[in-house]
Amino acid sequence: MSAPGTPGAPDRRTSPGRPGRPAHRKAPRPGRDDSPDRLYTVTGGRSRTHSDAFDLVTLVVAECDPTPGMQSEHAAILRMCDYPIAVVEIAAELGLPVGITRILLADLLDTGRISARHPRSAPESAQLPEPELLEQVLVGLRNL
Amino acid sequence: MASATSDATTGQAQEQAQVPAPRPAPDRTGGPRLSRTADNGLKIVIVGGFGVGKTTLVRSVSEIRPLNTEETMTRAGEAIDDLSEVSGKSSTTVAFDFGRISVDARTVLYLFGAPGQERFWFLWDRLFSGTLGAVVLVDTRRLADSWYAIDRLEHHGTPFVVARNDFGDDNHTDAQVREALDLPDHVPMVTCDARNRTSAKYVLITLVEHLHALSTTARESAQ
Numbered sequence: 001m002s003a004p005g006t007p008g009a010p011d012r013r014t015s016p017g018r019p020g021r022p023a024h025r026k027a028p029r030p031g032r033d034d035s036p037d038r039l040y041t042v043t044g045g046r047s048r049t050h051s052d053a054f055d056l057v058t059l060v061v062a063e064c065d066p067t068p069g070m071q072s073e074h075a076a077i078l079r080m081c082d083y084p085i086a087v088v089e090i091a092a093e094l095g096l097p098v099g100i101t102r103i104l105l106a107d108l109l110d111t112g113r114i115s116a117r118h119p120r121s122a123p124e125s126a127q128l129p130e131p132e133l134l135e136q137v138l139v140g141l142r143n144l
Numbered sequence: 145m146a147s148a149t150s151d152a153t154t155g156q157a158q159e160q161a162q163v164p165a166p167r168p169a170p171d172r173t174g175g176p177r178l179s180r181t182a183d184n185g186l187k188i189v190i191v192g193g194f195g196v197g198k199t200t201l202v203r204s205v206s207e208i209r210p211l212n213t214e215e216t217m218t219r220a221g222e223a224i225d226d227l228s229e230v231s232g233k234s235s236t237t238v239a240f241d242f243g244r245i246s247v248d249a250r251t252v253l254y255l256f257g258a259p260g261q262e263r264f265w266f267l268w269d270r271l272f273s274g275t276l277g278a279v280v281l282v283d284t285r286r287l288a289d290s291w292y293a294i295d296r297l298e299h300h301g302t303p304f305v306v307a308r309n310d311f312g313d314d315n316h317t318d319a320q321v322r323e324a325l326d327l328p329d330h331v332p333m334v335t336c337d338a339r340n341r342t343s344a345k346y347v348l349i350t351l352v353e354h355l356h357a358l359s360t361t362a363r364e365s366a367q
């Protein structure tokens with residue numbers, strides 16, 4: 001492996017830009033090897049509805065308890081949302097891809113069973129957050 | 145370990161002083177639940193080549209054991225939320241892990257560890273739009289692994305810092321590393337040991353201080 005700065009060392013400017021990496025090994029994890037058929041069943045075959053409203057870090061709170069006969073994934077979500085919890089945590093706990101989790105959440109939101117606290121900065125805005133928010137984050141980090 | 149409800153110690157959350165004090169029971173993720181008043185999720189992405197220490201860094205500062213999840217997308221870069229597409233070979237999957245830090249009673253910071261390979265960037269807009277900023281974690285023995293990530297962050301206009309993860313046989317000067325990464329002077333670079341909580345915390349503080357400086361400058365020049 002050549003050191004940076006030495007003759008012939010790799011350099012980002014002159015590289016093709018996309019160093020090929022060996023395909024990465026990932027041990028199969030529970031819930032990850034779901035067949036498309038099972039995922040289809042989970043969502044009733046629905047595609048995107050209002051699921052785009054959910055950011056990875058939108059915080060979800062249950063507005064009711066699970067009821068008998070409710071789809072098991074919906075019931076599981078309601079149980080984990082007694083305290084606020086982010087969409088990405090729900091996906092990880094369910095062992096389902098984020099996109100599928102968003103569809104399930106949209107079902108619950110549409111029927112008033114959950115509420116959603118979206119990130120305050122609009123996701124589309126490329127703008128930097130206010131210095132005040134960043135100062136709050138710095139205080140939190142320094143207190144870790 | 146930071147507590148979601150220990151904001152009194154930050155001196156920052158006066159307006160949330162009425163937050164109930166009892167610390168909630170641990171949830172299934174093995175960490176504290178969020179405060180009931182949590183309502184603003186923030187994102188920071190740790191990106192770098194395979195085995196560079198992303199998960200280790202997240203674990204060092206997270207209040208929960210790092211969890212992982214995935215998103216599925218078509219080759220065209222569309223996240224899959226129409227299940228008819230999952231069955232085709234046109235789909236591929238990107239896995240990432242994450243941890244979290246409760247900043248105060250309302251604000252919670254999520255840290256995402258993500259491989260910087262090409263297919264990951266198809267999902268950037270879908271998953272990581274609105275990200276505060278990124279840490280590019282580099283192993284100086286394999287600097288080329290981070291070129292692509294730096295290119296993409298520059299392309300997306302996402303502010304970032306570079307953290308050299310110290311694997312013990314790192315003899316390069318900062319200038320050499322900057323040169324090899326073609327890193328502009330204004331981008332902060334720090335050395336860290338991702339296994340060490342204080343060191344990992346310092347990396348995040350460096351990033352947020354950088355963001356703060358950029359934000360303050362942007363605001364001043366807008367006036």
Ligand SMILES: Nc1nc2c(ncn2[C@@H]2O[C@H](COP(=O)(O)OP(=O)(O)OP(=O)(O)O)[C@@H](O)[C@H]2O)c(=O)[nH]1
Pocket residue numbers: 192193194195196197198199200201257259309310311312336337338339
């Ligand atoms: N010496 C040293 N070892 C480290 C450091 N950070 C991580 N490691 C070790 O490097 C190995 C890989 O670390 P991970 O955190 O799994 O790396 P990663 O980037 O998440 O890896 P992938 O997700 O597989 O791409 C582990 O054995 C860590 O203990 C460091 O700062 N110094």
Ligand SMILES: [Mg+2]
Pocket residue numbers: 198199200241257
């Ligand atoms: Mg990892």
